Amino acid sequence: MIGLPALLYMVLVALWPLGQGLYYSFTDYTLTRPGRVNWVGWENYTDMFADPSARRAILNTFVFTFAAVGLQLAVGLGLALLLWRESRFNRIALALMLIPVTVTPLAVGLMFRAMLEPDFGILGYWARVLGLSPTRGFLADENLALATLILIDVWEWTPLMALILLAGLKSLPTDILEAAEVDGASRFQRFWRIIVPMLLPAIFLALVMRSMDAFKIYDSVFVTTGGGPNDATNVLMYHAAKIGLEFFQIGAASAVSTFMLICVGLLAASFVLMIRAAESRLGAR
Amino acid sequence: MNRARVARHAGQGALLVALFVFLFPIAWLFSTAYKRAADIFAIPPVLTFTPTLRNFETLFEFFNVPQLTLNTIIISFGTAIVALTLGTPAAYALARLDRWWAHGIAYFFLAIRMIPPVAILIPFYLMMRDVGLLGTYWALIILDAMQSTSFVVWMMFGYFRGVPKEIEEAAVVDGCTQWGAFIRIVLPTVVPGLIASALFCILFAWNNFIFPSFLTNSQTRPLSVALVSAYGSNEINWGTMGALAHFSVLPIVALALLLNRYFVQGLTRGVH
Numbered sequence: 001m002i003g004l005p006a007l008l009y010m011v012l013v014a015l016w017p018l019g020q021g022l023y024y025s026f027t028d029y030t031l032t033r034p035g036r037v038n039w040v041g042w043e044n045y046t047d048m049f050a051d052p053s054a055r056r057a058i059l060n061t062f063v064f065t066f067a068a069v070g071l072q073l074a075v076g077l078g079l080a081l082l083l084w085r086e087s088r089f090n091r092i093a094l095a096l097m098l099i100p101v102t103v104t105p106l107a108v109g110l111m112f113r114a115m116l117e118p119d120f121g122i123l124g125y126w127a128r129v130l131g132l133s134p135t136r137g138f139l140a141d142e143n144l145a146l147a148t149l150i151l152i153d154v155w156e157w158t159p160l161m162a163l164i165l166l167a168g169l170k171s172l173p174t175d176i177l178e179a180a181e182v183d184g185a186s187r188f189q190r191f192w193r194i195i196v197p198m199l200l201p202a203i204f205l206a207l208v209m210r211s212m213d214a215f216k217i218y219d220s221v222f223v224t225t226g227g228g229p230n231d232a233t234n235v236l237m238y239h240a241a242k243i244g245l246e247f248f249q250i251g252a253a254s255a256v257s258t259f260m261l262i263c264v265g266l267l268a269a270s271f272v273l274m275i276r277a278a279e280s281r282l283g284a285r
Numbered sequence: 286m287n288r289a290r291v292a293r294h295a296g297q298g299a300l301l302v303a304l305f306v307f308l309f310p311i312a313w314l315f316s317t318a319y320k321r322a323a324d325i326f327a328i329p330p331v332l333t334f335t336p337t338l339r340n341f342e343t344l345f346e347f348f349n350v351p352q353l354t355l356n357t358i359i360i361s362f363g364t365a366i367v368a369l370t371l372g373t374p375a376a377y378a379l380a381r382l383d384r385w386w387a388h389g390i391a392y393f394f395l396a397i398r399m400i401p402p403v404a405i406l407i408p409f410y411l412m413m414r415d416v417g418l419l420g421t422y423w424a425l426i427i428l429d430a431m432q433s434t435s436f437v438v439w440m441m442f443g444y445f446r447g448v449p450k451e452i453e454e455a456a457v458v459d460g461c462t463q464w465g466a467f468i469r470i471v472l473p474t475v476v477p478g479l480i481a482s483a484l485f486c487i488l489f490a491w492n493n494f495i496f497p498s499f500l501t502n503s504q505t506r507p508l509s510v511a512l513v514s515a516y517g518s519n520e521i522n523w524g525t526m527g528a529l530a531h532f533s534v535l536p537i538v539a540l541a542l543l544l545n546r547y548f549v550q551g552l553t554r555g556v557h
Contacts, residue, residue: 002374002375002377002378003374003375003376003377003378003379003390004375005371005374005375006371006372006374006375006394006434006438007375007390009371009430009431009434010393010394010397010431010434010435013405013409013427013428013431014397014400014405014431014435017404017405017408017409017412018400018404018405018408020408020411020412021404021405021407021408024407024408079300079303082296082299082300082303083300085293085296089297089300090300093300093301093304094549095542095545096304096307096308097303097304097307098541098545098548098549098552099307099308099311099538099541099542100307100311101541101552102488102492102537102538102541102542102548103311103492103534103537103538104491104492104494104509104512104533104534104537105492105494106492106494106509106512106513107314107509107512107530107533107534108310110512110513110516110526111310111311111313111314112310113516114317114516114523114526115310115313119328120325120326120327120328120330121330122313122330122332125328125329125330126329126330129329155306155307155310159307160552163549163552163553164552164553167553212398212399215401216401216402216403218402218403218494218495219494219495222494222495223513236401237401237402237403237495240401240403240404240407241403241406241407241495241499244403244407245406245407245410245499250407250411253403253407254404254407254408256403257401257403257404257407258404260401260403260404261400261401261404264399264400264401265399268396268399
């Protein structure tokens with residue numbers, strides 16, 4: 001009974017708007033051209049797949065998500081292993097390392113935009129002078145802008161990945177690890193044969209969380225590149241917000257956000273299946 | 286023996302390098318606040334500078350900092366109050382219901398968090414426009430609290446399930462009402478969870494940008510939205526941005542560091 005207000009709240013503020021958005025996605029609803037709202041069927045969806053800008057956004061969003069989360073997993077796992085041993089040094093290092101996670105994402109974008117600025121930026125200037133970046137800087141280059149955004153995301157969220165994996169490492173049964181050491185398993189063998197398989201549930205959990213978030217990247221794109229140059233960093237969330245709340249093409253924007261919802265659902269479902277598979281394999285041992 | 290020591294020192298060295306990479310940009314951001322324009326636009330860029338407070342003067346000249354800070358506090362604390370008030374009892378009820386569908390509902394709250402924000406924001410924006418709440422604190426708090434409530438329910442669900450039923454039953458036998466047992470016996474045992482939940486509600490709302498950028502106006506906008514305009518022109522430059530970061534970024538970073546134990550708990554427990 002006491003749970004009803006919260007449930008009602010979710011229905012009113014989450015499900016109801018979500019349903020409305022789904023309906024809008026099949027209409028030609030725009031705020032700039034008042035009048036009747038017409039049912040247009042799948043037109044918004046076919047338009048989306050025909051629009052080069054939207055197609056670029058779909059591609060970019062997937063590239064961004066997989067590259068950023070993949071790098072975060074690799075670096076995060078390394079950091080978690082370094083932080084594994086219980087010590088004062090490691091405790092303090094972990095607390096300090098989590099600072100980027102709390103910094104306002106928008107401020108992170110602004111900060112890197114300033115640092116990468118090719119004329120006065122502390123990183124951008126030297127990269128340009130040493131010939132590592134194009135003269136207009138990393139963020140203004142069609143081939144490098146998305147990679148730069150990926151690295152910014154890696155900077156911001158790797159510590160979170162490391163923390164979740166560290167919690168996983170700390171919950172591993174120590175007797176198995178010790179037994180392996182006594183039996184003469186090398187570091188390499190222990191890592192790939194014992195630690196990684198037992199850590200799989202934690203790894204998948206971290207992957208679900210981070211890819212859900214990376215999929216809806218918005219702030220750093222908005223503030224560094226605005227989706228440019230030439231749609232090189234256009235992502236779905238940015239694309240939907242722009243056509244919906246700046247150009248007020250509600251129908252078209254709703255089709256994009258509904259498409260995002262479907263992608264997120266499929267992504268989550270596939271991760272859940274992988275977690276199940278990993279857990280049953282562990283249980284079978 | 287010696288090899289183990291060498292390995293440990295190498296590990297610490299690697300961690301120090303990582304710490305430098307993670308902390309240098311933040312130190313740089315705050316240091317720009319104390320740089321003169323001449324130092325900011327020096328070619329080549331320099332790390333040394335003559336400290337000045339000029340940027341804070343510019344900041345207060347162009348931005349109503351007290352109002353922005355107040356807006357941010359109203360929005361983030363308002364969100365936390367609404368989310369905890371609604372979410373905590375719901376989590377308790379779900380944790381105590383011994384039915385298969387109670388778990389299903391808990392997962393439903395988790396699923397809400399996965400919805401791409403823009404899918405709700407666009408229809409919600411139109412709704413708020415129709416009822417005349419667009420630009421008010423309420424529009425933003427209602428939407429922020431929706432996300433946070435789903436988080437609180439999921440997180441507290443885990444904490445409440447860790448509280449043994451027996452201690453409440455004992456309290457009821459001793460003459461406590463069901464409600465009294467909840468308030469006086471169960472809640473005190475989950476205080477760490479409540480602190481962690483509140484911290485995350487505040488953190489989400491404080492750092493959020495896309496919701497306030499469309500739902501607030503120039504009077505109700507929070508610091509995160511103002512930050513965008515503290516960048517760019519000649520007079521309002523990185524120095525102003527660094528100065529504003531002292532108000533928008535520093536408090537939330539300090540709060541998370543201060544409550545580090547709860548922050549870590551929330552990140553590792555609340556998520557699964």
